[in-house]
Structure formats: structure tokens, C-alpha cells
Amino acid sequence: CSSGTLSLLLGTLLWAPWRVLHGAPLAELSGDQDFQLFLHKNLEFTRKIKGDVAALQRVVCDTFQLCKEEELLLVQQSLGITQAPLERCHGRAFQPESCFSQIRDGLRAYHSSLTAVAELLPEQASLVETLQLDTANLSSNIQQQVEDLGLTTVTYPTEDQSPLPTFPSSFHHQVGCFVILANFQRFLETAYRALRHLAHL
Template identity: 40%
Template sequence: MATFQVLFDTCQVWPPGGVRVPDLLLFWLSALWPQLLAIPLSSSNYLPQNFLPQIQEQVRKIQNDIEELQQRLCADYSLCHPEELILVGQYLGIPKPPLKNCYSQDLSMVACLNQLHYGLQLYQGLVKALGGISPELAPTLNILQLDIGDFAANIWQQMEDLQVAPEIMPIQGTLPTFSSSFQRRAGAVLIFDYMQGFLDMTYRDLRHLSQS
């Protein structure tokens, strides 16, 4: 701002008959342009550093819940390999949340946070749809649903703190329905596998958005 004030004052006192003011402005701007490009982005374009440890802990908790459920599905129902259930997943129409706004080459904080929040809401709904999978898995499934909800709420709170939260919370899309116990268990294997990949990408993207 001080540089622009000097420029303004210089223009005001430039003597009549001298260099025209537009020429002077062009000269100054051409000299200052490289410096203006070098000005760092405001810290509001980044997430605060203390947010990352919270995210790391929440991701770890959810992944531990998922691993426990995966192990039980493998041990109790011999459903151990998600790649063998791809056709079942296509038949059921199990969705994956989009993350195109979180790719490193064109990372946008606001768009990425919105997609991450939407993805967590989607997975929370998918986990809820798995209710009734088995009495033995129900307690861990309930914990997983709560942990995902806490993570989504944390992302939303961060958007509100940064004043980038949308005025209306996004509406969850259509979820698949499971008409048999096998479909529910096979769907769970796929959902948990998709969610693990989503969480890995979520942590990586939020780390990019945190100040270095």
C-alpha cells in the first residue's frame, strides 16, 4: 500500500509540461508488476495448521472402525475380496463421491472442502443403509456412523470459521437399497473399500490445504 501511495503522491505533484500521468503510471506498473506477482496468497486460502492433527485423528478412528468391520465380514462370511464383488456393486448402484475439485493440479480450498463434506455425508448415509447387517456388527457400525458424522461436522465447522460454507447444506443423493442379507454384506465390503480410498485422499488433500 505504501508503494501505491508514493505513486499517487508523485502523480499529484508532477509538474505541468512534464511526462503525462498515464505514461508515468505505465512506467511504474511495469516496474512493480513482478513484485506484485510475488506477493504470497493470504493465509485465508489455507487451512490452519492445528486443523491437520484433528483430521489425522478422525481419519485414524474411522479407518480403525472400517478395518474391524472388514475383518469380521471376512471371518464370518468369507467376504474378503472387494474386487470379486464389483459386479454386485454395479448392480446395487453403490455411488462414489466425486473428488475432481481436490486434485493437486487444480486444488481449490472452497470447492474441495465442499466435496469432502458431501462425500462424508454420502458415506454416513451408506453406512446407515447397512443397518441390520448382523447383530454382532451393529455396535461397531453405529460407532462408524457417529465417527463419520463427527468428521463431516468438523469439516463444516471449518468452512464456517473460514466463512466459505454454503448458505444451504447440500442434500444427500439417492442411496442404494439392499433386498437381502447377502446384498447388504457384499455392499458393506465395497462401501468400506471405497471409503478407505476416500479417507486416504481426504487426508492427503487436507494436508495440501494446510499451511506449510
């Protein structure tokens, strides 16, 4: 498929993650069997990861009574933990190389951030380890799809990525992990909705 068609497709899908996704005519991609296989495989994969993140969110809620994000805004702001960016997936000036790379890099960032969750919840070490492995595999799947589509990989400087903050107290560590998981869940929801929309064209 052409780079222009893919650009129009993904630009339409990802510019507003929380609105209904309206697709453009996608005759080329919708007829690509390999691309459809990629979509269905990673739709299920993303759903599994979302479920594991939700399970960890429930543990944090039950263990530390940290359940509602709006109650923690002040502490969240002081920690400086931000959502992995997807702005290169927005608008008509969208470039597929940049968007795919940003999704890939976001998954890598959350893979690293999950280390803080493992430290907070040692009894959930097996689940966190599985989640990190699945996150790495999904990132690799996206990278492989970029290569299969003949797109040029974009690598952003590491200094643009926010390092994991140092938590000044155990409470801040708990809130930090709550925020990391909430942000990761939103990130995954965007990817999931995009894949689901494409798979039903």
C-alpha cells in the same frame, strides 16, 4: 489466508488422491496456528475412523468370506453403489468452497450408508454407532473450518445424491456393505493423505 492461496493448496493436494501429493508454497497457511491445530486434530480423527472401518471390513471378510473386491465386480455393478464424488477437488479450476463442501457431503452420505452395515452386523451395533458419530463429527469439523476460513458454504441438491439401493437378497446385502466399506476406506484415505501432507509442510 486468501481464498486464492487455499484454492492453489487444496487443488494441488486433491486432484489425484493416489499419487504423491506435491504442495505449493504455503507460507500463509503453514504459519496459521489454528489451521495447523485443525490439521493435527483431524489427522488423528481420520486415522481412528479408518481403523474402525478396517475393523468392520475384517468382520465382513471373516463372516461372509467377502474379502477381495475384484471377485465381486459383477455384483457390485448390479447394485449401482458408487464412490462419493470428489471431482470438484480436482484440477486448476478448483474452488475451495466446492471441494470442502463435497468432502463434507461425502461424509454425510457414508454416515447414512452405514445404516445398512448396522442392519447386516447387529452384533457390531456399538462399533457402527461410534463410527457414525465420528463421521458426523468429522463432517462438522470440516464445516467449521470452512466457516473459520471465511469461505461460502456450497450445498448441492439432494437429488444429486444416490439413495441407498434396495438389496434383493441377503447376499446382495452382504456385497453391498462390503462395497460401502471399501468405498468409504478409499474416501478416508484421500482425506488422510491430504491432511498428513499439509501437517508436514
